Amino acid sequence: MDFTKMEFIKSAASARDFIRDGLPQAVFVGRSNVGKSSVINSIARRKNFARVGSRPGKTGQINFFLVDKAFYIADLPGYGYAEVSKAERDRWGRLMEDYFASGLATLGVQIVDARHKPTADDVTMMNVFKSHATDVIVVANKADKCKPSELPGNMTRIRETLDISEDTPLLSYSAVTNAQRESLLIALDWALSL
Ligand SMILES: Nc1nc2c(ncn2[C@@H]2O[C@H](COP(=O)(O)OP(=O)(O)O)[C@@H](O)[C@H]2O)c(=O)[nH]1
Numbered sequence: 001m002d003f004t005k006m007e008f009i010k011s012a013a014s015a016r017d018f019i020r021d022g023l024p025q026a027v028f029v030g031r032s033n034v035g036k037s038s039v040i041n042s043i044a045r046r047k048n049f050a051r052v053g054s055r056p057g058k059t060g061q062i063n064f065f066l067v068d069k070a071f072y073i074a075d076l077p078g079y080g081y082a083e084v085s086k087a088e089r090d091r092w093g094r095l096m097e098d099y100f101a102s103g104l105a106t107l108g109v110q111i112v113d114a115r116h117k118p119t120a121d122d123v124t125m126m127n128v129f130k131s132h133a134t135d136v137i138v139v140a141n142k143a144d145k146c147k148p149s150e151l152p153g154n155m156t157r158i159r160e161t162l163d164i165s166e167d168t169p170l171l172s173y174s175a176v177t178n179a180q181r182e183s184l185l186i187a188l189d190w191a192l193s194l
């Protein structure tokens, strides 16, 4: 599997635009600004492939990236952005519901902030995966901003707050230094049975 062979396929604003070709789909979710686009770029080893730092919450669309013609990354719009209008938030909620109801998600990749306790929105998101019995990998991004001595405690707090079992991979990751990139690729490979 060559994760650098990543191509943008399309954006979907509603259910009829979702991709249904039978390939596995890893759905990437996270709070706005947590570094979701940066993590996707780090996987692909590109600089500005998935757009970094554009106004959060603006795009009510799912972006589909095809990796080495083997699986899709479905990049859901970030959540928890305070300045989003209610109409935009409702649209986001509907898109999410439609996507999960479609049964297309093979695997969830939930990005959280390695520095902080997961937010209520993070917990809600994890509960969506649990209710659909979708396997999840948790990526605790921005670990480069933590002191090494803080990391074990932070990881325990993330595991406890999200209430995930020991079987659920939790990686202290950095999209800046690429720390744990190899572990993430192995976890993706394994979870998607590529
Ligand atoms: N220090 C550090 N900054 C990061 C990391 N990942 C992303 N960022 C920064 O966090 C901000 C938001 O990143 P972005 O990928 O746009 O987040 P998104 O809104 O979740 O897609 C940008 O300024 C990134 O440069 C990381 O691992 N470490």
Ligand SMILES: [Mg+2]
Binding pocket: 036, 037, 038, 051, 052, 053, 078
């Ligand atoms: Mg982004």
